Amino acid sequence: MQTSPQKTFSRKQKGAAAIEFALVFMIFFAVFYGLVSYSLPLLMMQSFNAATAEAVRRSVALSPGIDNYATVIQTQAQASLVSQLTWLPPALKFNAADDAKVTYNAATGLLTVSINYPKTKLQNVLPSLVLPGIGPVPNLPTYLSAQSSMQLGN
Numbered sequence: 147m148q149t150s151p152q153k154t155f156s157r158k159q160k161g162a163a164a165i166e167f168a169l170v171f172m173i174f175f176a177v178f179y180g181l182v183s184y185s186l187p188l189l190m191m192q193s194f195n196a197a198t199a200e201a202v203r204r205s206v207a208l209s210p211g212i213d214n215y216a217t218v219i220q221t222q223a224q225a226s227l228v229s230q231l232t233w234l235p236p237a238l239k240f241n242a243a244d245d246a247k248v249t250y251n252a253a254t255g256l257l258t259v260s261i262n263y264p265k266t267k268l269q270n271v272l273p274s275l276v277l278p279g280i281g282p283v284p285n286l287p288t289y290l291s292a293q294s295s296m297q298l299g300n
Contacts, residue, residue, distance in 0.1 A: 194292035197230035
């Protein structure tokens with residue numbers, strides 16, 4: 147009995163689809179993981195920038211003539227910052243007391259609100275994936291930082 151060339155060809159191709167799927171799936175997964183793993187830090191950076199700007203903006207409404215102006219303005223900015231970032235889930239371990247800093251220099255009238263969120267807290271939720279030839283994904287700086295400042299009139 148003679149085998150047709152078609153049957154011989156199909157026997158040689160057995161398993162080729164599985165190999166192709168494995169290669170394509172690895173590329174697809176790497177792209178998908180990169181998309182997801184960079185989206186969260188970018189969303190957090192946008193939120194940090196918006197929160198620091200809003201904290202400074204709300205502090206402008208306070209009158210410089212009130213008693214304990216420096217203390218009140220720092221408290222107002224800190225409270226605004228915390229209220230802006232309430233959406234962050236507890237798993238990210240954002241703590242405004244540790245990660246945020248509000249300073250007011252009474253001599254210059256400069257109010258500065260800054261956030262320095264360490265990437266180690268983020269890696270507990272979203273671990274890095276090390277891809278050959280690319281390196282760790284996401285490759286983030288040591289701190290996700292945002293800062294806003296404003297010169298307030300005295």
